[in-house]
Every structure is written in structure tokens, then in C-alpha cells.
Amino acid sequence: MTPIRLHLMLGLAWLVAGMLLGEHMGRTGDHGQMPTHAHIMLVGGVLPVLWALVYRTFALGQGLLAWIQTGAHHIGALIMIVALYLNFGPMAGDESLGPVLGVSSVLVIAATVLMLLLALRARTSDPASD
């Protein structure tokens, strides 16, 4: 397993899960989980698939920093999605989820900052830079 493959597999799995939730929303007419659906699709699915493509296209390393980037993104995404689901469902109105969402946001932002660092570090070997 490599960070590229983990991003791709988890990203594609979240896309399927998010589409099933979207289908449920469309079928029942209950769009209450729209923010959850949006972030499953975009934070859970689109970003990891994009990260996998960025790693591959720019030949970014698959070492410890890449594992930390991948772990931070997917732990953050999982916490964010579960917290959003509870927030817009069974625990609606319960303010205790606020800090949990905050922690998940910091993880996802940190993973994006790490992506920037990895890209900066690899810029000399970037075939698109010249």
C-alpha cells in the first residue's frame, strides 16, 4: 500500500457512499443531510482522488511526510463526515459537536498545507515547471 493508492481507494469509496446518501436525499425529498453529502463528495471523495493525481503527476515522494499527509486528511475527513451526519441528524442542536468539527477542520487544513510543502519540495523535479 502507498499513500497514492490509499487516497485513491478511500476517495472512490467515499464517492460511492456520498452518492448513495445523495440518492437517499433525492428519493425521500429530505435534503437535511445536504452539507454532509457535499463534504462526503468533496472532502472525502474529490480531494483524495485529486491528491492521488497530484502525487502521481508531479512524482511526489511516498515517504513519511506523504503518509502523515494521507493520515491527517483521512482521519480529519472521517471525523468531519461522522460529526456532520450526527449534527444534521440525531444530535441536531447539540453544541458539543462544534469542537469535534473544529479538530476535523484543522486536520484537513493541515493535510492541505502538507500537500503544499510536498509540492514545493518536489518543484525542481516537476516536469510541468519548465
Ligand code: HEM
Ligand atoms: C448519484 C449521484 C448524486 C445524487 C443522487 C446527488 C443528490 C443530491 C441532492 C438531492 C442534493 C440536494 C440539492 C438541494 O437540496 O438543493 C445534492 C447537493 C449537492 N451535491 Fe449531490 N448528488 C450526487 C452526486 C454528487 C457529486 C458527484 C458531487 C460532487 C462531486 C455532488 C456534490 C453536491 C454538492 C456540493 C451539493 C450541495 C449543493 C449546494 O450547496 O447547493 N453530488 N446532491
Ligand code: HEM
Ligand atoms: C477544513 C475543511 C472545511 C470546512 C471547515 C468547511 C466548512 C463549511 C461550512 C461551515 C459550510 C456551510 C454549511 C452550511 O451552510 O450548512 C460549508 C459549505 C460548503 N463547503 Fe465546506 N468546508 C471545508 C472543506 C470544503 C472543501 C474542501 C470543499 C470543496 C472541495 C467544500 C465545499 C463546500 C460546499 C460546496 C458547501 C456548500 C454545501 C451546502 O450548502 O451544504 N468544503 N463548508
